[in-house]
Amino acid sequence: MERNITTLGIVLHSQRWGQANRRLKVLSVDLGIVNVVSYGAQKSRKAVKAEVFCDGQFFLYYNPVKGDYTLKDLSPIAGHEEIREDLSLTYTGLFFCEIIIKVHGGESAEEYSLLSKALDLLTIMPERRSLILIQFIHRLSDVLGIRVALDRCPGCGHPYGEGEIVYFSSLSGSQCCERCANLERTLLLPPGARRYLTLTADMSFDEAVGVDLNEGALERIKAYMLGYAQYFCPGELATLASGLL
Ligand SMILES: [Zn+2]
Numbered sequence: 001m002e003r004n005i006t007t008l009g010i011v012l013h014s015q016r017w018g019q020a021n022r023r024l025k026v027l028s029v030d031l032g033i034v035n036v037v038s039y040g041a042q043k044s045r046k047a048v049k050a051e052v053f054c055d056g057q058f059f060l061y062y063n064p065v066k067g068d069y070t071l072k073d074l075s076p077i078a079g080h081e082e083i084r085e086d087l088s089l090t091y092t093g094l095f096f097c098e099i100i101i102k103v104h105g106g107e108s109a110e111e112y113s114l115l116s117k118a119l120d121l122l123t124i125m126p127e128r129r130s131l132i133l134i135q136f137i138h139r140l141s142d143v144l145g146i147r148v149a150l151d152r153c154p155g156c157g158h159p160y161g162e163g164e165i166v167y168f169s170s171l172s173g174s175q176c177c178e179r180c181a182n183l184e185r186t187l188l189l190p191p192g193a194r195r196y197l198t199l200t201a202d203m204s205f206d207e208a209v210g211v212d213l214n215e216g217a218l219e220r221i222k223a224y225m226l227g228y229a230q231y232f233c234p235g236e237l238a239t240l241a242s243g244l245l
Contacts, residue, residue, distance in 0.1 A: 155180035
């Protein structure tokens with residue numbers, strides 16, 4: 001294995017490691033999610049600054065004996081400092097990172113592109129935070145291959161009527177018609193929400209975030225998407241439980 005590795009990545013998590021070091025979780029395009037030790041990051045001013053949400057080119061050293069990665073240098077593309085300066089934005093960013101850590105399954109390049117874009121959008125248009133959150137989950141379900149078309153029930157094939165409310169089946173893990181729904185009655189999509197998700201499914205992330213929703217619809221779809229995210233994530237999402245999203 002190459003000892004010196006260069007890869008695009010984003011810091012998902014950072015914690016103190018020993019006296020003066022930090023241990024990072026980095027989503028990298030080339031290696032998936034890796035644990036990286038950043039030596040001296042706590043104290044030295046010369047140490048490489050690799051804070052959570054930082055997106056850039058990582059220069060890593062792999063120690064085949066210890067089996068770990070060390071951060072040699074980082075050339076940032078976007079530091080996303082603005083996200084860390086606001087509590088709601090911070091929690092939204094941390095929610096994205098937590099989901100990626102929990103569902104990561106090998107689509108590293110796609111996950112990287114999605115997260116990179118989501119963090120850029122949070123930085124550029126913080127006032128659209130809820131729409132970015134909705135679209136992040138919507139797009140992630142596509143990356144994970146679990147998104148279903150919202151024009152018919154995937155369980156029984158019944159085409160939805162224009163005004164039909166769509167429910168959720170925890171058996172198939174997807175939207176479904178009322179007859180196929182089981183106990184997850186809290187997860188439901190009114191017709192307007194279904195139209196919005198269908199309309200924005202094929203748009204770019206930027207375009208989709210530009211589509212306006214009224215306050216009520218925004219809150220309903222957001223609640224649905226958060227419930228959906230918790231459904232497809234193994235284990236409780238701590239950032240979701242915080243109530244700050
Ligand atoms: Zn059905």
